[in-house]
Amino acid sequence: EVRMVESGGGLVQPGGSLRLSCAASEFTFSMYSVNWVRQAPGKGLEWVSSIDKSSSTISYADSVKGRFTISRDNAKNSLYLQMNGLRDEDTAVYYCARDLRVVGTTRVTHHYAMDLWGQGTTVTVSS
């Protein structure tokens, strides 16, 4: 089954660190840009970070810049999010999601949309 599975969430004190992982299966992970998106309890979706297929282009939301680091290991079909200096407002369900790739009759196109999401992992920042 084509899927992405997050892990690594948990309870952490303010100022602490956590590393999230996302394992991809049954598709060629190295061909996709991937993202982290979070959702605070009862709130909407918030984009966190993106990384392209070769790790050459990385971007972050202003709210996490300088504290979070996205990375990937294509050999292990895995995406990571290192979160340092955690704050109460980082409490959320964290989803990994891949960018949409459309295979046409003559070419493959990549799109700025997310077509495959994991089930999410919960991060709670609290003392």
Add this chain to the structure above:
Amino acid sequence: HSALTQPASVSGSPGQSITLSCNGTSSDLGGDNYVSWYQQHPGKAPKVLIYDVSNRPLGVTDRFSGSKSGNTASLTISGLRAEDEADYYCCSYTDKSAFVFGTGTKVTVL
């Protein structure tokens, strides 16, 4: 980048059509046509409905359609069904190489 603005709630009766709006700026919705829409049922991961303003991924019903005019994008749900009751989010890729989501609209089927 501030979140795109969506109405908090929209409702309709089964069989009706409803349109959800999404307002942004020239830096996001008003730029390139990188607008997508997502449906999220409670406790579930989002599902993409529309990409590049008006394209549907394989497997998404044609009851969902998207459009854009200036800094406003819209999602229309035709032939409203009970299973369409969910939260809907618009999303845009911006001129800062970042994604920005909308505030979300809760759709209620009466």
